[in-house]
Amino acid sequence: MKKSDIDAIVDKIDKENSIFKNKAALDVLRTPKRVIGRNKEVESLIRFFVSYKQGTIPPFVSVYGRSGSGKSTLVRFVCESLDDIALCFVNLRSAKTLFECANLILSELGAEALPSAKGLGAVVLAIKDAIASYLQDAKKHVIILALDEFDMIFYDKRNKPSDFMYKLVVLCEQLKKEKNYQLCIVGISNNVVSEYDLDERVRSRIGNSEVYFPAYGYEEILEILRMCSKEAFNEMDDVILQHCAKLSSQDHGDARRAIDLLRVGAEIAGAKNQALSTKHVDQAYAKLQNDRISEIMSRTTSQFKYVCRAIVYLSYIMGLEMAHTSKIYDEYKLIAPKESQLTYRRISEILNDIENTGIVTSQVHSRGRHGYGKQYKLEFSPNFIGPAINSVWWDNLVKMKKQMEESKQYDKEKKLSQSI
Incomplete structure (x- = not known):
């Protein structure tokens, strides 16, 4: 060439x-010049943030709702419109561990990442110093630490997400006491943070400061x-x-x-x-x-994929249009390695995550005296989802279905010939 x-x-x-006249106007990461249809949510965020004037800014605010509902964009828009407040916006999507989450925060604050040998506690202390320097340079006393894709911290099973959240919230108290700086952590995710497995010391500190973004x-x-x-x-x-x-x-x-x-x-x-x-x-x-x-x-966890495989199998092989949570869980246990299998409750949470991506929809159904449960339905053809999960697994599934159909056709023809 x-x-x-x-x-x-x-x-x-x-x-x-x-x-195009200006293609950049269609950049979904760009902060908009004005907000459409989110007045209630904007006011809720502002009420939380400007409470620093009374010295009572909440240490943690949970911003949740479906993907594409404006959560990240609106948090940026509000913070960038408040002159007295500094913003540090961190996307945790690429993080696989709590340590990586902490280092991403350090990086966005303009500090150097620490080696894993230092331990999580050392990184959190470094975050505190970095926030102090960040505010000093900005000549401000209030900072919003917005953590997008916040639910990524709960996928680290080697460490304790609840402990990490506790350390972050304690930072708010330490910065106020030692430096007279006010810190509010905003967790942006598809699910409200209070739904995750948090111990009482964390729950009592974060309170119930939440903003829900409907579709x-x-x-x-x-x-x-x-x-x-x-x-x-x-x-x-x-x-x-x-x-x-x-x-x-x-x-x-x-x-x-x-x-x-x-x-x-x-x-x-x-x-x-x-x-x-x-x-x-x-x-x-x-x-x-x-x-x-x-x-x-491409960016989800192996457990997420195991649950998706279970749903695809029930739809593609078993021919189920809707599958109960219990049915999905039973199939999941046949797919996932025994040493890493999750509880029924955790699979229910993952099903909620899958629904928030739009891959499935759910409907509540009555189970009589056993109360109510959920059924899930694929929103896309298994032919789209299967190869994206695992191409080798999907090819084997297609072969299995073909063999089943040939076997059914053979049985049908055999019965027909016997009846003649």
């Missing part, structure tokens, strides 16, 4: 992107798309935005996915040198569904 070939590729991509509705997503498209495109047919909003509101009200849908649809149209239409949006929707499942499976 020559330089002229490179230049030709660049020209081609530039032509494809000419459909966006159709009208809210449409308004968000209209706001973004005005900056991103020279002109836009509102029918296309309505189609994006309709698909996204049906797909658990994920505003982030709606913006991605519009962007990818435009990229597909640009690559074909065509005007953007609902046809391109549909093609983008199919592409994003596959990408979404692959992304979820």
Whole structure:
């Protein structure tokens, strides 16, 4: 390949992107200029944060809701709009252990990571010093430590997440007492933190400061798309935005996915040198569904995958449209290694996590005198989910189903021949 070939590729991509006026306006990580449909949640966050004026800022605030409901974006928006407050925003997605979580916090605070030999206690002390330096440089006395994907800390089974949370909350007390600095930790996750296994010393300290973000509705997503498209495109047919909003509101009200849908649809149209239409949006929707499942499976835990495998097996092999929690748990125990199998309660929590990703939906059903339970249903075809979990396992599952169908057909033909 020559330089002229490179230049030709660049020209081609530039032509494809000419459909955009400002593609950066569709960056889902960008803090918005204004907030749509989240006035109640914004006010709740502000009430918690500005209580520092009375010296009573909560040590921990749990921000929870489905993916794409605006949690991370709104926390950033509020904190960046409050002049007296410093923000340190940390995404814990890549962390596999509590020590890695602590080092990610240190890194975002501008401090050097510590080797694991130092121990978790040493890293937490380093975080305290780093926060003090951070506030001193910012010339402020209040800091919000926002921990996105906060539930990652509960996946570390070698250490004790409850102890780590206790150490973080104690930091709030120490900084106030020693430096007169006020620290509020914001845990951003799909589930309320109080649902996790925490000991009483942690529960008593974090209280019940919570902000729930419901899924966006159709009208809210449409308004968000209209706001973004005005900056991103020279002109836009509102029918296309309505189609994006309709698909996204049906797909658990994920505003982030709606913006991605519009962007990818435009990229597909640009690559074909065509005007953007609902046809391109549909093609983008199919592409994003596959990408979404692959992304979820690539960054999740082995236990999450075992539970997904159980659900796929029950759907694909057993032909169950809906599966009870108990049925899924029984199948999980046949799949997961015995030495690492989790309790029924923990599997129920993982099922909630899976539902929050949109892979499954649930419905509550009556079990008579045994109370109420949940049934789960796949939202995607097993043909999408299976290969993303484990391609070798999925290939074997396909072979198994084929053999079962051939065996049934043979039995059916045998019975027919005997009856003649």
